[in-house]
Amino acid sequence: MTVTSRNSGLVGGRPVVPSRGSLRPLGLGEVRITGGFWADRQRVNGSATLDHARSWMNRLGWIGNFTTGGRGSPDRRGREFSDSEVYKLVEAMAWEVGRTGDPGAVPGVDDLVAAIASAQSPDGYLNTAFGRDGQRPRYGDLASGHELYCTGHLLQAAVAGARTGAAAPLLDVARRAADHVCDTFGPDGAWGLCGHPEIEVALVELARVTGEQRYLDQAALFLDRRGHRTLPRDHLGWSYYSDDVPVLTATVLRGHAVRSLYLSCGAVDVAVENGDDELLAAVAEQFDRALARRTYLTGGVGSRHEDEAFGDDFVLPADRAYSETCAGVATVMLAWRLLLATGDGRYGDVVERVLYNVLATAVGDDGRSFFYANTLHQRVPTGTPSDDEERLGFGGGPRAPWFEVSCCLPNAARLLASLSTYLVTADDAGLRVHQFADAEVDTRLADGRRVALTTSTGYPDDGAVTVRITRTDGGAWPLTLRVPAWAAGAELVTAEGRRAVPVGDLVVRRDFTAGEEVRLELPMRPRFTRPDPRIDAVRGCVAVERGPVVLCAESLDGGDLDTLRVEVIAEPVEDDGGVAVSARFDVPADARWPYGTAEPPSDTALAPLHLVPYHRWARRGPSTMRVWLPTT
């Protein structure tokens, strides 16, 4: 593999550094978010969430598991995958150090790394849940034990550490762990694969950092082994682990959503490194079909609580939406990889949707509470959160400080800390702006010319995005702006004036001068959105969107949402700090039997109903909520 050229330089850390592809991702040293929507969240993430997560992991013994001196059960605490949460926390911490450029930004990283390193066996194996006294033997439960999954997260943490300089010693730990995996499961080793994909994507990125071909080969080997129904079949079926059909021949994402998405990320990475266009196209097709048939309006995926899984095509119940926060993070990961590989700007739309409607929804304002599942319809009012209570369930309540399974918060944290790297890429000749934020960019074009610019916007409240060139070495180059698919009617304002621009990739090719500005104006009129009629769960409903933001009704703003009906002849309108639609509340007669021959009750008076961004829901107190609004 030839990863060196793009891996060098003082660009700062980035989660994904493909050795080829259409676009080059910029690093934390090249793009910085300076204000606005995401700056606030990054600040809370750095100042509260990381410490909050570490405190809980300490309290629950998940960190202590690494420092028990190899004592196994019954000393070990937490679920079998708790090691991975610690790794994701370290990864998030490393990105935070990289983001701030301040090695002291996150105290305690070194202690965590030391604890992790202390638990590694001399042969490189590292997992606190297997192989010790009273525990199952190493690799004793590949289907359900999450052993290689944990190793994968160790590798990703080490990659972040190596690329940011924080947690740098973890790279050696990761290499030894990866070597142990390759020795054990390589071509001459045991045949095996992990029930929860993750090791694949991690091995590729470790290969990119280290230049070790062997890691890439092992990732490809794990990929090849999947889809042949060799994992044990339980009542959830082989699709649960995407082991029903090989990646190359599958037609849609299916089964456990996070597993399916992590696997797809690994497949894209392997495809890119090995130049396997067929594999790349297969994953892109599967993702496309999942987007067209198995994705919520919010960009969330997973419509089944039972197995945290994609449902069949068009099975997207709002009131039991699972839409796990981790699946949102994983969707961003996959869309990002496909964007880099193909240059298809549509994937930027996907990233935007998930960021504003899943990631922004999941994490509480204080950064110390979060949703595991992100329902689109809350029928029973959420309760009042407790600061101190670990949550056992996944849905139905308010944001919780912690869950028994708390994969989501550290996953959100690592994405938030590294978020600036998802804004802008370099292509063959110029730069492409995919996400809109107040940001500063300072980088080099492919031909070596240095370019700096700022992006300024009130996004997502305001649709104007101003790109100001602050430095250029002269000569023309193309600046490409993503005009989101929802932004029909967008306009571009340049020195030459204003013009309408179509949705899609907007290329502005100019001999830019320092101080020059280009302004993209996206229409932010609130709009009704109608579902495909095949989505039974929301038939006869509309949603309201404004820009990239999905809105919702909360019962706090009045009315029994079970009986709400919205008048769609009148378009939604801006109202004080939000959006309003015209609605009535028709209370049906309370029948002994809820099925009959009668028509619905007659119309009651229309009144404005205030809507709020979905990502703001459940922040004002107990409430019911719905995204999809029944129509009259």
Next chain:
Amino acid sequence: MTVTSRNSGLVGGRPVVPSRGSLRPLGLGEVRITGGFWADRQRVNGSATLDHARSWMNRLGWIGNFTTGGRGSPDRRGREFSDSEVYKLVEAMAWEVGRTGDPGAVPGVDDLVAAIASAQSPDGYLNTAFGRDGQRPRYGDLASGHELYCTGHLLQAAVAGARTGAAAPLLDVARRAADHVCDTFGPDGAWGLCGHPEIEVALVELARVTGEQRYLDQAALFLDRRGHRTLPRDHLGWSYYSDDVPVLTATVLRGHAVRSLYLSCGAVDVAVENGDDELLAAVAEQFDRALARRTYLTGGVGSRHEDEAFGDDFVLPADRAYSETCAGVATVMLAWRLLLATGDGRYGDVVERVLYNVLATAVGDDGRSFFYANTLHQRVPTGTPSDDEERLGFGGGPRAPWFEVSCCLPNAARLLASLSTYLVTADDAGLRVHQFADAEVDTRLADGRRVALTTSTGYPDDGAVTVRITRTDGGAWPLTLRVPAWAAGAELVTAEGRRAVPVGDLVVRRDFTAGEEVRLELPMRPRFTRPDPRIDAVRGCVAVERGPVVLCAESLDGGDLDTLRVEVIAEPVEDDGGVAVSARFDVPADARWPYGTAEPPSDTALAPLHLVPYHRWARRGPSTMRVWLPTT
């Protein structure tokens, strides 16, 4: 308790014999189904299902577990509750012997009883999954181990055995097992309750058979212990076992549907025996609310696969309906107990709905395959069943010969074998006909007068039900006929002529003479049924019902059911062997993103769409299916 008066006489076996209440159930010796819809199913049940179930239980070692001479793990096979399936099979066999009056009708009962008896410990304890070598200790996992649940089914089998004369020796086994339970968990024993209710309802019936007050008291004690959040809480919450709120103060059925319903049955039984009207009213209210807000059109309950549970009010997704067959059986059990206790004929409507739309659906024509879950919308065509394959999952496929968890088939079998006892009751002065079938009744009125009659009908295809008095000792008495809630426009034909009768209980009080006929004519026009608008999952849809039967569309009859839209201006009409509606199939453009601002596609041509009874679905080959039909 005073159970003797109603427990004596040559009425034949009956599952439920309350010592007081509004109605007296007739026994297998008093009511016999002679032909028609249910006679066919009873014949298949007796000739095929019982043998099929026993073969599978033998093959899988569930019966062998009783005869291993006390050897424990790893010899023991099956899930921890497999004993209960053997008990339900024995119960079904006993009712079959009682139904046919032929002690040789079901060969092998005695062998099963002997096997069961051989596994009982000298102290009365009997469970093959606990307490033996390598197994968990007795009562070592009350929350999840199903130990007392299994004992409950043993008791019910013994009750059936005692009341039919088949499996009579099981009564002594059951008494000793019940004594062990009372000794262990009685007022002076350990505090405990079972995660899966069943022991309660079983102990009451054993008390009714034996006259042992102690069993009734123990049932009441178990009831009192529930609802105080003492069972371990996992992510499903205490409501999973109805342990969140005491039975007396709960307001709706919730959590695991079968658990909730079995518990309610036990509560009704305790309330009846102890004259506890408050408890009786509480359960009736909870059931009423579940019927009004948490029940499918088919009468099925359970809208979540994850925990086999009731959903929140109005959460009734068609395409992931769980509607477990066992929950249907349990609904009949509860409705029947409430009917006997209160005399409220509405409960007969519930029984009818579940019988024709859950029970009749679940079991295959050959009696050797069945549904565990009874979905109302099948999106992916069912496959072709295999005669020999045990099913691991619960939904999505065709009727399967067996499941890893096969509670449903023996449960259906015991109900089918005893079904004639659910048709007719005696009240204070006369008789009441609750269910319509070709049947012969020979019994005594409360004052001792002997009465015989036949009921003749083509139900559910034909709505005429003729009651012919074949014997009467003279003097007036009231004959009450249930006019179903769906049967607006019903008429009664007597010697005096024809007259319209309202829905509800129709009392015909006459000085009947032998040979006299009374005919009830129920309107069988197919009708559109609309859901309460709060049931989001089926908004904008209608169902079609005909008489007590819910209809459905199958893709075998043409068209992609994902794109179906029905024209509701035209009423459904009878067509050749079924019902037809006017429908169009509008194929939406296949968008990359299934949410947009566009209106649905314009109308295509209308054509008749043939519907079949829901209970007939998936009998002609692989098909998709839907009960709820989107409207234009």
